[in-house]
Amino acid sequence: MVEESFQRIGKLDVDVGWADDADFRLGYRTRATFQHRDGAWGFFESGSHTVVDIPACPLLHPKLNAAFELLRGSRANQSVEITVNPEGDEVLVWTSKADAKLETLFPMYNAAGSGTKRHRFMFDGIPVVNGLFSQSSLVLNRVLRREVERQIGEPASLLDLYSGTGNLSLKYAESCRVVGIDHSGPAIMAAHALERGEYQVGDETRFSELILQEPWDVIVLDPPRTGAKRLLKALGKAKANRIVYVSCDPATLARDAGQLAKTGWKLREAVAVDLFPHTVHIETVCRFER
Incomplete structure (x- = not known):
């Protein structure tokens, strides 16, 4: 190609x-944006805005799948970006609108426009900051x-x-x-x-x-x-x-x-x-x- x-x-x-x-063919993604629509949690179907409801994804790092499982039970009603530290305990959660439920579930939660300092962690000497671009796989x-x-x-x-x-x-x-x-x-x-x-x-x-x-x-x-x-x-x-x-x-x-x-x-x-x-x-x- x-x-x-x-x-x-x-x-x-x-x-x-x-x-x-070769060690990371599966379980490699450490960042993903999860979509929610009509009770379904997952990702958009290719070429559409239909959300495919999934309990987990084999491409996601186990820590990201664990955070997604917690998110599915939150009753949040918007898209949610989650970034995990594959070698630490940090879980960054970012949304476009404030959500009190997510703030309770995830200590490192930020919403756009909230004015609060963005949570972050260091990985390989680089700051990984909530809501900012990072590669989808830190590994x-x-x-x-x-x-x-x-x-x-x-x-x-x-x-x-x-x-x-x-x-x-x-x-x-x-x-x-x-x-x-x-x-x-x-x-x-x-x-x-x-x-x-x-x-x-x-x-x-x-x-x-x-x-x-x-x-x-x-x-x-x-x-x-x-x-x-x-x-x-x-x-x-x-x-x-x-x-x-x-x-x-x-x-x-x-x-x-x-x-x-x-x-x-x-x-x-x-x-x-x-x-x-x-x-x-x-x-x-x-x-x-x-």
Whole structure:
């Protein structure tokens, strides 16, 4: 699927590698959003808003299934996001509207707009914050990070675009200059609170300014599914030695890779990372060099 997208959309012939963790084919998800409708608890049926009622899911970590079982008995009447620490006791619960029942059941509960401090826990040195993006599997995120770190190497300076809470860059802040930027104020606050690296809030205009600000050793980016189209002009002019691009969508990745190739960037390596076993979804890590 990834190779075909590179060929068809990006006009690039690429041999794509593979990375996974055979120990986590099941029970790997540590975060999920559970839907509730007409008395049913579970997930939306593909292509619809019909909720498929399930007692548990084999892809969920046992601690997440246990939290879901508790949720099913709560009589809550809205979608609920739950994130568990697979190596600790923390259970983060997030909803769009306040729910007193959930607040009683789950000590680490937050509702959007409540004004209360978001609950969080640390995992592998990264803050996992209630209501903010994190990979759906904290255990398989280790596979992703290992692959990204292999492609980054030992940088002298690092610019992290769409940094979130610093998942791909906080590690390097102890050994080199790291600047991270993201749209999300709460995510940047969580990264900044660790007092490692320089993390700031900004949009793609500011992203582009930072890209051109100095000759970065490495630029790493992990954009949303829509890709990094708005950054391609700046990336094409960047004086960086290396770009490491992480993508959850082969089509937009191939589009952007094709455009980067037209500005002199060469795709040296691409690796598909199986973050979502038993699904059609895939994460891809690419390294570009001049």
